Amino acid sequence: MNFLKYSILLILFTLGCQNIFAQNNEDAHALLKEGVQLNDQGKYAEAIAKYDEALKLDPNNLYADFEMAYSLFASNKGDDGIPYLQKVIAAGTSLTPGAYDLLGSIYDRDNQKDKAIEAYNAGIKANPAYQRLYYNLGLVYFRYKDYAEAEKNAIEAIKLDPKHASSQRMYALLCFHQNKRVPALLGFCSFILLEPNTVRSVEAYNNIQHILQGGVLKADNGSTTIQISPNDSKDMGILNMGISLIVVSGQTKKLTGADLFEYELKSIFELAGQLSEKKTEAEKDFFWKYDADYFYKLAQSPNIAAFARLVSLSNPESTQWLRDNPQKASDLMNWVKTTERGF
Numbered sequence: 001m002n003f004l005k006y007s008i009l010l011i012l013f014t015l016g017c018q019n020i021f022a023q024n025n026e027d028a029h030a031l032l033k034e035g036v037q038l039n040d041q042g043k044y045a046e047a048i049a050k051y052d053e054a055l056k057l058d059p060n061n062l063y064a065d066f067e068m069a070y071s072l073f074a075s076n077k078g079d080d081g082i083p084y085l086q087k088v089i090a091a092g093t094s095l096t097p098g099a100y101d102l103l104g105s106i107y108d109r110d111n112q113k114d115k116a117i118e119a120y121n122a123g124i125k126a127n128p129a130y131q132r133l134y135y136n137l138g139l140v141y142f143r144y145k146d147y148a149e150a151e152k153n154a155i156e157a158i159k160l161d162p163k164h165a166s167s168q169r170m171y172a173l174l175c176f177h178q179n180k181r182v183p184a185l186l187g188f189c190s191f192i193l194l195e196p197n198t199v200r201s202v203e204a205y206n207n208i209q210h211i212l213q214g215g216v217l218k219a220d221n222g223s224t225t226i227q228i229s230p231n232d233s234k235d236m237g238i239l240n241m242g243i244s245l246i247v248v249s250g251q252t253k254k255l256t257g258a259d260l261f262e263y264e265l266k267s268i269f270e271l272a273g274q275l276s277e278k279k280t281e282a283e284k285d286f287f288w289k290y291d292a293d294y295f296y297k298l299a300q301s302p303n304i305a306a307f308a309r310l311v312s313l314s315n316p317e318s319t320q321w322l323r324d325n326p327q328k329a330s331d332l333m334n335w336v337k338t339t340e341r342g343f
Contacts, residue, residue, distance in 0.1 A: 028058035035067055044075035062088050066095050069102055078106035097127035101136060108140055116140050131160035135167050142170065147177045155286045159343050165194040169204065181211045182239035182272055186291040189265075192311050193336060202314045212247055212264055235275060242271045258317050262308035269299035286343060294341045306332040 035050035051068040054061060065088050069081030081102070088099040100123025107116035120137035123130060138153035151174040157167040172187025188204040195201050246267040250260045273296020276288045284293075298304060306328040309318035322329050 025058055025061075028054040028061050028064065031057070032061065032064050032067065035064075035071070039067065039071045039074065044071045047071045048075070062091055062093060062095055066099060066102075069099070073102060073106055073109075078109055082106060097123045097130035097133060099123075100126060101130065101132050104133070104136055104140075108136070108143075113140060113144055129160060131157055131164065131167075134160065135164065135170070138167075138170055138174075142174060145177075147174050150174050151178070158290070159286075162341070163194060165191055165200075168194060169200060172204070172207070176207060176211070179240070180236050181243055182236075182268060183287045183291060185211050185243075185268065186272065186287075186295055189295065189307075189311055190291065192313075196310055196313055205312055205314055208311065212243060214244060214247075238275065239272060243268060246271070258309060258312060258315065258321060261312055262305055265308050265311070266299045266304050269295040269304075272296065273299065289342045294339070297339060298335070301335060303328070303332040303335045 031050045031054035035047040035054065038044075038047035038050060048068060048071050051064045051071065054064040055068070058064065065084040069078075069084040069088075072078060072081035072084075085099045085103045085106075088095050089103070100119050104116045104119035104123065107113075107119055117137065117140055120133050120140070123133045124137070127133075134153045134157040138150045138157060141147070141150035141153065151171065154167055154171040154174055157164060158171060161167065168187060168191040172184050172191055175181075175184035175187055185208055188208050191204050192201050246264055249267070250263045253263070255263050272292040276284065276292040276296065279288060298307060306322070306325065309321045310329070310332065312318040313322070
């Protein structure tokens with residue numbers, strides 16, 4: 001009888017603990033949810049307090065650890081979040097690549113370049129399909145003016161998420177910094193396709209105009225920043241020269257305004273596409289497959305006029321043209337949706 005009595009007591013005690021544990025988990029989840037809402041409102045201190053309470057109830061809640069680190073980072077206390085991220089990383093769950101990404105951002109903000117790069121690369125090793133790691137790694141290299149390495153990561157970011165406008169923009173800027181003017185121009189066109197009516201798209205259009213006018217970015221010492229690899233130099237030379245000839249040709253034809261811009265884009269797209277046609281598939285890298293071939297198709301379609309106006313949407317003339325030609329604008333969008341774009 002005593003044995004049976006103690007067995008029943010043990011079962012009741014175990015069930016009671018399970019109920020308390022389950023209740024703690026539910027309470028911790030509720031606190032975590034409140035913390036996320038507070039974080040989204042910019043109330044980081046209040047959010048951190050909620051996560052702290054959640055972790056007291058459920059010390060193994062990795063989501064609370066991650067959100068704690070994120071709110072600390074957002075409140076400029078990123079270093080305090082590192083132990084929480086290390087705990088998440090050690091657990092080896094689906095949160096691991098995101099934790100590496102945040103860890104890299106903490107080091108990057110602290111100007112610890114090598115540690116930031118190490119964290120991002122570790123995250124990529126843990127999950128090669130995590131797009132933000134490549135994008136943020138590219139930003140680190142960009143800031144430290146390693147444009148070639150930054151470009152490689154921007155390309156990987158685009159391959160994983162072609163609709164990520166910031167990756168498209170970064171790729172274009174990186175090409176611009178290397179005086180690869182046609183890849184930069186086509187990169188800005190890709191960005192504007194995704195983000196046609198923002199402050200950044202106006203900046204991108206201005207960059208395109210700067211490229212057409214023969215401008216190149218300058219280094220801090222005033223010299224031109226050209227970092228074209230030997231393998232790219234011949235093709236880039238032809239394309240850069242081609243821009244100048246096309247601009248002169250358009251002026252010779254007495255074209256102005258949106259009509260001139262349409263002619264310039266169409267001609268540049270055709271030049272890049274014709275050069276690409278002369279290459280074997282093995283010879284084509286990202287630029288030739290993703291940009292040159294794609295925009296060559298666009299140049300050969302009846303949608304180039306609408307595209308030129310979309311890119312130059314900040315100009316009242318182009319805005320009015322699109323208003324007056326809604327069907328052509330719709331046809332362009334349908335072409336974009338249905339036309340394949342390879343890597």
